[in-house]
Amino acid sequence: MKHTPYSHIPYxxxxxxxxxxxxxALTQGAYSIGWKEMLLSSMNDIDKQILITVxxxxxxxxxxxxxxxxxxxxxxxxxxxxxxxxxxxxGVSSGASVFVGILIVLNPFSGNLPLWAQSYxxxxxxxxxxxxxxxxxxxxxxxxxQVSVLHLLLAGIAINALSGSATGLLTYLSNDEQLRAxxxxxxxxxxxxxxxxxxxxxxxxxxxxxxxxxxxxxxNLLLLGEEEARYLGLDVEKFKIKxxxxxxxxxxxxxxxxGLIGFIGLMxxxxxxxxxxxxxxxxxxxxxxLGASLLTSADTLARILVIPAELPVGLVTSLLGxxxxxxxxxxxxxxxx
Numbered sequence: 001m002k003h004t005p006y007s008h009i010p011y012x013x014x015x016x017x018x019x020x021x022x023x024x025a026l027t028q029g030a031y032s033i034g035w036k037e038m039l040l041s042s043m044n045d046i047d048k049q050i051l052i053t054v055x056x057x058x059x060x061x062x063x064x065x066x067x068x069x070x071x072x073x074x075x076x077x078x079x080x081x082x083x084x085x086x087x088x089x090x091g092v093s094s095g096a097s098v099f100v101g102i103l104i105v106l107n108p109f110s111g112n113l114p115l116w117a118q119s120y121x122x123x124x125x126x127x128x129x130x131x132x133x134x135x136x137x138x139x140x141x142x143x144x145x146q147v148s149v150l151h152l153l154l155a156g157i158a159i160n161a162l163s164g165s166a167t168g169l170l171t172y173l174s175n176d177e178q179l180r181a182x183x184x185x186x187x188x189x190x191x192x193x194x195x196x197x198x199x200x201x202x203x204x205x206x207x208x209x210x211x212x213x214x215x216x217x218x219x220n221l222l223l224l225g226e227e228e229a230r231y232l233g234l235d236v237e238k239f240k241i242k243x244x245x246x247x248x249x250x251x252x253x254x255x256x257x258x259g260l261i262g263f264i265g266l267m268x269x270x271x272x273x274x275x276x277x278x279x280x281x282x283x284x285x286x287x288x289x290l291g292a293s294l295l296t297s298a299d300t301l302a303r304i305l306v307i308p309a310e311l312p313v314g315l316v317t318s319l320l321g322x323x324x325x326x327x328x329x330x331x332x333x334x335x336x337x
Contacts, residue, residue: 011285011286014286014289014290015289017289018063018289018292018293018296021293021300022059022063022296023035023038024300025055025058025062025296025297025300026038026051026055026056026059028300028303028304029055029304029307030307030308030310031050033050033055038051053194053195057193057194057195057198058193058299059296060193060198060202061190061193061197061198061201061257061258062190062295062296062299063295064198064201064205064206065201065205065254065258065261065295066264066291066292066293066294066295067209067287067288067289067291067292068205068208068209068251068253069087069250069251069254069261069264069265069268069291069295070264070265070268070269070287070288070290070291070292070294071209071212071250071287071288071291072087072246072247072250072251072265073086073087073264073266073267073268073269074268074269074272074280074284074287075212075219075243076090076092076247077269077270078219078222078223078243078280079222079240079243079244079247080141080152081222081225082152083269083270083328083332084152084153084266084325084332085152086262086263086266087130087247087251087265088261088262088263088266089156089266089325090137090152090155090156090159091133091137091155091156091159091160091163092130092133092134092137092247092248093251093255093260093261094133094163094164094167094260095129095130095132095133095136095159095163096126096127096129096130096133096248096251096252096255096256097126097129097163097167097185097186097255097259097260098129098166098167098170099126099128099129100122100125100129100185100255100256101166101167101170101182102170103121103125104170104174104178104181104182104185105170105173107121120200122256122257123200123204123252123253123256123257124252125252125256126251126252126253126255126256127252127253128252129252129255130247130248130249130252130255131244131252133159133248134244134247134248135244136155136159137155137156137159140154140155140158141155167185167186185255185259185260186259186260187259187260187312187314187315188258188260188261188262188313188314188315188317189258189259189312189313189314190258190299190313191310192257193257193258197257205250205253208246208249208250209288211246212246212284213284213285215239215242216279216280216281216283216284217280217281218234218239219280219284220279220280220281221234222234222236222239223278223280258313259312259314260314261295261313261314261317262314262317262318263317263318263320263321263322263324263325264291264317264321265291266321266325266328267294267320267321267324268290268294269283270328271290272286272287272290295313295317298313298317299313299316301316302315302316
């Protein structure tokens with residue numbers, strides 16, 4: 001395992017990049033806000049209203065979701081000990097999305113609940129879908145007691161196909177309002193972020209991210225192999241169950257509020273390991289920072305590329321992540337030959 005001295009970890013650089021990306025995101029959109037006026041607090045009332053009610057909650061949502069997706073990808077790659085593992089590619093995100101779709105189309109009571117209660121209900125439904133999908137992936141990907149990479153990818157393809165069929169059926173059964181909501185989940189969007197939703201997301205994701213960071217040493221033990229980890233005192237089976245629950249909850253929360261946003265969990269941990277090594281004490285926090293920056297950048301691009309319209313952020317991350325996944329797949333194929 002390659003180790004990087006802690007004195008050389010560029011936390012200040014990653015935090016600075018996130019700050020610059022966030023500042024740029026606050027100023028851009030169909031209505032531009034001058035960064036000088038924003039920094040000097042000399043904005044007019046319209047600028048202040050847009051900044052406080054629209055831009056800031058959207059920025060915080062992008063930071064939280066980007067960090068959670070990146071850390072979820074790092075956890076899955078550590079769990080399967082394979083750099084191709086990703087919640088989106090393996091069908092975890094689409095499985096969670098199906099359960100949210102069922103809640104949208106078949107639950108007649110959600111519209112009568114307050115916004116915070118609807119948010120927690122959607123998160124619970126997405127969490128259930130993510131847990132069941134993770135369990136199914138484990139069962140389908142095992143070959144002679146070991147997780148097979150081939151079976152892993154085939155399981156992801158099958159689950160994504162089944163989830164797509166289920167989403168299509170829900171789309172057929174939905175009315176106009178439900179159809180708009182389903183389209184939101186399918187393509188991923190941060191445009192609906194509000195302070196109430198940010199509060200719910202923060203209350204769920206921040207404790208999870210802190211917990212994962214505290215488990216970095218155990219993740220390093222898992223990378224050595226399950227037998228070695230057991231010999232060193234780690235209860236591997238219980239730890240794997242905890243990891244699955246954390247991934248499922250992170251994915252469930254992000255899907256419930258922003259829909260399907262792919263490839264963040266694939267790209268970010270791999271880039272961090274390429275730059276700083278495989279030590280999860282470094283990979284986890286750096287992935288959170290870089291994931292937040294990447295999703296914030298993608299959301300800013302989604303808002304400015306087709307002004308006055310707006311692209312779904314999931315399309316932007318897919319355009320970035322598709323070629324990256326192909327490169328990573330070819331790299332792994334060459335390494336095994």
